[in-house]
Amino acid sequence: MPPEICPxxxxxxxSRARACPECGADEQTGWSDKAQAERLGVPDDDFxxxxxxxxxxxxxxxxxxRGIRWIWWVxxxxxxxxxxAWLLHA
Numbered sequence: 001m002p003p004e005i006c007p008x009x010x011x012x013x014x015s016r017a018r019a020c021p022e023c024g025a026d027e028q029t030g031w032s033d034k035a036q037a038e039r040l041g042v043p044d045d046d047f048x049x050x051x052x053x054x055x056x057x058x059x060x061x062x063x064x065x066r067g068i069r070w071i072w073w074v075x076x077x078x079x080x081x082x083x084x085a086w087l088l089h090a
Contacts, residue, residue: 006013008029011022019026 003013004015005011006020006023006025008025009020009023011020013020
């Protein structure tokens with residue numbers, strides 16, 4: 001038996017209709033619980049959460065942050081020396 005209101009588009013469905021007159025949804029495409037669950041995008045029972053996390057976040061490849069390169073340390077020391085020299089002469 002079809003629902004009174006189509007869960008797919010919200011249109012009124014006649015009592016003996018085999019499909020929604022507006023969107024064409026039927027038991028296989030939109031009225032059944034299985035069709036509703038598939039449309040939500042909810043993972044099924046075979047979903048492997050650990051595999052999803054591994055693929056999504058690449059936990060197998062450890063990312064190691066690199067330190068500041070020596071050129072930036074030298075640049076910072078030179079800028080600091082120039083700033084101190086400017087302060088002492090002002």
